[in-house]
Amino acid sequence: MIALTLATPFAHIQYEHWRHHYIFAPSGVYGKEAMVVSAHRLASDVGRDVLAAGGNAFDAAVAVNFVLAVVYQQAGNIGGGGFMVYRLHNGTTGALDFREIAPQAAHRDMFLDESGAVIKGKSLRGALAVGVPGSVAGMAALHKRFGSGEWAALIAPSIKLARDGFVLTDKAARMFNRYQQDFIAVNRSALSVVKNTGWESGQTIRFPALANTLERIAIHGRDDFYIGETSHLLVAEMKAANGLITQEDLAQYKVVWRTPIRIAYRGYDIITMPPPSSGGVALSQLLQGIEPYAVSDMRHNSTQHIHLMTELERRAYADRATYLGDPDFVFVPTNRLTAPDYVRQRIRDIDSDKATDSRTIKEGNVERVESVETTHFSIVDKQGNAVSITTTLNGNFGSKLAVQGGGFFLNNEMDDFAIAQGHANQFGLLGNEQNAIAPAKRMLSSMTPTIIEKDGALRGVIGTPGGATIITSVFQTLLNLIDFEMSAAQAVYARKSHSQWQPDVIMMERGTLSLFNMRGLQGRGHKLYPHPHFAYSLGRVEAIWIDDTGTLEGAADVSRGFDDAAAGF
Ligand code: GLY
Numbered sequence: 001m002i003a004l005t006l007a008t009p010f011a012h013i014q015y016e017h018w019r020h021h022y023i024f025a026p027s028g029v030y031g032k033e034a035m036v037v038s039a040h041r042l043a044s045d046v047g048r049d050v051l052a053a054g055g056n057a058f059d060a061a062v063a064v065n066f067v068l069a070v071v072y073q074q075a076g077n078i079g080g081g082g083f084m085v086y087r088l089h090n091g092t093t094g095a096l097d098f099r100e101i102a103p104q105a106a107h108r109d110m111f112l113d114e115s116g117a118v119i120k121g122k123s124l125r126g127a128l129a130v131g132v133p134g135s136v137a138g139m140a141a142l143h144k145r146f147g148s149g150e151w152a153a154l155i156a157p158s159i160k161l162a163r164d165g166f167v168l169t170d171k172a173a174r175m176f177n178r179y180q181q182d183f184i185a186v187n188r189s190a191l192s193v194v195k196n197t198g199w200e201s202g203q204t205i206r207f208p209a210l211a212n213t214l215e216r217i218a219i220h221g222r223d224d225f226y227i228g229e230t231s232h233l234l235v236a237e238m239k240a241a242n243g244l245i246t247q248e249d250l251a252q253y254k255v256v257w258r259t260p261i262r263i264a265y266r267g268y269d270i271i272t273m274p275p276p277s278s279g280g281v282a283l284s285q286l287l288q289g290i291e292p293y294a295v296s297d298m299r300h301n302s303t304q305h306i307h308l309m310t311e312l313e314r315r316a317y318a319d320r321a322t323y324l325g326d327p328d329f330v331f332v333p334t335n336r337l338t339a340p341d342y343v344r345q346r347i348r349d350i351d352s353d354k355a356t357d358s359r360t361i362k363e364g365n366v367e368r369v370e371s372v373e374t375t376h377f378s379i380v381d382k383q384g385n386a387v388s389i390t391t392t393l394n395g396n397f398g399s400k401l402a403v404q405g406g407g408f409f410l411n412n413e414m415d416d417f418a419i420a421q422g423h424a425n426q427f428g429l430l431g432n433e434q435n436a437i438a439p440a441k442r443m444l445s446s447m448t449p450t451i452i453e454k455d456g457a458l459r460g461v462i463g464t465p466g467g468a469t470i471i472t473s474v475f476q477t478l479l480n481l482i483d484f485e486m487s488a489a490q491a492v493y494a495r496k497s498h499s500q501w502q503p504d505v506i507m508m509e510r511g512t513l514s515l516f517n518m519r520g521l522q523g524r525g526h527k528l529y530p531h532p533h534f535a536y537s538l539g540r541v542e543a544i545w546i547d548d549t550g551t552l553e554g555a556a557d558v559s560r561g562f563d564d565a566a567a568g569f
Contacts, residue, residue, distance in 0.1 A: 028489040028545075028555040031568030035554040036060060037542040038377035039076065039465075041565035042166060043067040044556070046157045047379060048567035050149065057381040058086075058146035059154055061389055062139050064377050066158035066214060069135075070207060071166055072563070073193075073409060074175050074396040075375035075465060078213070078225065080411040081134035082374075082391025083273045084142060085260050085449040087458060089384035093271045093451070097256040097442070098138025100131030100413040103244040104439045111419040123419050124426060126186050127243025129399040129412035131443065132253050133225075135391060140222035141255045146385075155218040162211035162407075170201035171561045179397055186400040188240055192407070209407030226250045233406040241401060252440070256328070261338065263287050266482055268459065272450040272474075273390075275332045278324040279448025279471050282316040284338040286475045289315070289347045295483040301495055301512055303520030304352070309479075310499040310506050310526060311350045313472055314358050317429075317501035319346075322363035325434030326442040332434070337364075355525035358504035374447060374470070376463035378544045380552055386544075388449035390463045390470070395426065416443035427468035430502055446470045452478070459546050460488075464539035469507075472498045473539025481545060488545035488555035496538040505529035509538050540564060 029035070036047035046067045047060040055063075061084070068076025081100040087093045109116075111123045123129050143151055168176075177198045183191050192207060199205065213233075216224040224230050231250045238245045261280035263270040265287045272280040289312040298305040324332055336342055346364045349356070374392035392411070393399075399412035415425050418435040427446075435444040448470050452460035460481065464473045473496055480491035495512035499505070505527045513521070518528060540557040542564065547553070554566030 026489055026493070028487060028553040029566035029568055031552045031554065032550070033382045033552075033569055035380050035544045035552040035566060035568035036064060036377065037544055037554045037556045037566040038064050038068060038564065039375045039540070039542070040068060040072045040563045042071045042161065043076070043377070044565040044567040047377070048569065050154065051379075051381050052569060055149045055154070055381075056146065056383060057379040057385040057387040058142050059149040060379050060381065061377070061387045062143050062147065062151070062154040063157055064379070065135070065139055065389065065391065066155050067161060068375060068377070069408065070158050070162045070210060071172070072375060075373040075391070075393055077133075077391060077393045077398070077409065077411070078135050078217070079133045079403070079408045080391060080393040080398060081131070081413065082138060082389060083277055083445070083447050083449050084138065085271055085273055085388045085451050086146070087271060087386045087451045087453065091456060093260055093262075095258040095260040095273055096138060096142055097258050097276065098134035098141070099276055099442045099445060100134050100411055101253065101440050101442055102414065102417070102437055103132055103246065103249045105244040105246070106414070106437050106439055108437050110437060111414075116420070118420050118423050123415040123417075124395060124399070124412050125182070126399055126401055127238055127241035129414045130238075130243055130245060130401065130410040131413040132245055132249045133411060134253060134255060136217060136225040137222050137253055137255050151221060152218040155214055159211050159214045159218065162207040162214060165204040165206035168199055168201055168203050168205055169563050171563055173199035173201045173203070175396065179400060182397070182400040183402075187402055187404075189404055191402050207407050209405055211407075213406050213408060226253055230406055234403050237401070237403045237406070237410075240404075261334070265291060265478070267454060268482055269453045270450060270478065271453065273448055274327070275324055275334060276326045276442040277445045277447050278320045279446055279474065281324060281334055281337050282320055282471045283448060283450070283475055285316040285319065285343050285346070286312050286471070287478065288338075288340060288343040290479070295479055296485075300480075300484055301497070301517065303517045303524070306497050306506065306513070306517070306521060307352070307355070307524055307526070308350070309472075309476065309497065311356060312347065313499040314356065314361055314501040314504070315346055315364070316471070318358075318361050319363050321430040321501070322432060323434060324444050326444070329438055329441045330434045353524060357525075358501050361501060374465035374467065376449065376465060376542045378461035378463060378542050380458065380461060380544050380546070384458055386451050386458050386461050388451050388461045388463050390447035390449045390465070392447065392465070413443055416445060424502070428503055429468050429500065448474045450474055452481075461544040462541055464541040466539040468500050469498045469538045472496070472500070473541055477541050477543065488543040488553040491545070492541045492543050492555040492557050493559070498538050503529070507538065
């Protein structure tokens with residue numbers, strides 16, 4: 001196994017260098033049998049240990065998810081929700097939807113004032129922003145159906161880390177410090193993450209209340225969270241903070257097993273998440289749309305390459321805004337949107353020399369019968385089972401509201417609904433009636449956990465955080481792996497761009513474009529937007545790629561000093 005070495009004072013400079021010249025990307029971690037890639041070294045190591053001890057990928061997923069809820073609290077969670085796409089060693093595939101739902105008391109206009117204007121921040125901070133969490137139900141459901149290890153034993157590592165504490169990395173300390181004022185403003189009592197003098201790397205941090213919650217979940221399973229003591233604490237928090245979630249909301253929460261979207265692309269099969277994620281539909285349109293073009297003949301991130309991707313992306317995101325929502329509430333024309341003849345007709349007006357003005361792009365003509373933080377982990381076990389999970393609180397630390405006595409943060413996923421017609425959410429995404437708020441409805445997501453197979457064999461597991469940019473990061477990582485034949489590490493580190501129809505700009509990581517390409521794109525009429533937020537990284541892809549010899553390469557994106565890690569054997 002080749003470890004990723006980070007311990008040089010100039011590491012960040014090297015990463016920037018690697019990201020710019022992707023062929024010099026740091027090496028991935030190699031294994032012959034099993035691999036875990038997640039947002040934190042402690043979580044990846046726990047997952048690898050579960051696999052080494054004979055647990056399967058689903059056991060490891062449970063362990064990793066709960067460890068992330070302790071050591072990576074800005075996105076790892078028990079107070080949020082997510083999606084899993086899986087592939088069993090026998091080729092069976094499926095998807096699990098444990099997305100949050102709107103509380104029963106939620107209503108379409110709950111974030112508007114009397115004049116119909118959006119009340120700033122209300123869907124993002126505090127109790128009203130919180131959707132009914134699905135993560136604990138999701139973990140319990142996947143363990144019940146596929147797990148082989150004992151539930152309590154899989155949660156034990158997270159309890160130990162929460163109770164005994166763990167050493168803060170520089171990034172983790174900075175994340176807690178950045179949100180101190182929000183934690184104080186939103187919560188009625190001091191949280192254990194609030195520290196007047198600020199946190200420093202190397203300090204040990206403990207979460208006794210969270211340890212108690214995890215212990216109860218270990219003993220009582222999902223019941224603790226939905227009808228037991230944790231549910232009572234959560235409802236008490238809602239009452240105290242004027243939130244909407246009731247005991248009944250929690251008791252009625254259900255996960256949904258769904259059929260994944262399958263996309264044929266250049267001899268590979270891409271298995272990905274259906275609605276209420278928009279990811280699978282958009283990815284299908286993007287991959288089908290680009291397949292007629294000889295991408296491998298283009299220079300990576302050349303004017304031609306970025307122009308083409310942008311033109312496809314603006315069309316896919318226009319459809320996203322119009323047609324996608326919770327399929328259990330509104331009709332989502334998934335089959336039509338992903339039909340080859342529809343995609344062919346949709347790309348017909350792409351001009352290879354000229355950008356389309358997004359104002360002139362409307363959704364395609366489909367008959368209608370009806371954070372920036374999230375985290376992803378990829379797992380492959382010795383038997384060849386694969387799990388791809390993206391899970392989220394939405395923003396960093398979600399609503400910033402923590403359950404008193406429960407010790408965990410609650411999501412702010414209500415902002416993923418279209419809270420008003422034509423109003424952009426925190427990711428700038430537009431939506432309409434399809435994604436309007438309704439009781440028990442799931443808010444539209446961009447999370448795109450994805451699995452890749454070829455000739456009936458598993459070839460890869462990928463996914464990423466990044467809000468609206470998730471879809472384009474997964475798309476470009478797939479092109480990097482398949483068309484540009486990059487290694488997993490190269491594909492993860494290669495510079496990425498992003499366009500989402502509205503706003504009508506191309507966002508890009510610093511160093512994506514040479515001056516020559518910049519001029520080339522501007523000459524075609526594109527507006528470039530090197531927004532500071534995107535200056536360093538679009539997405540943080542956690543990838544596993546399996547080569548022709550069966551060797552697994554795990555690649556985690558550690559640029560910007562993040563703690564992501566691959567661990568395998
Ligand atoms: N909260 C981000 C997403 O679900 O797309």
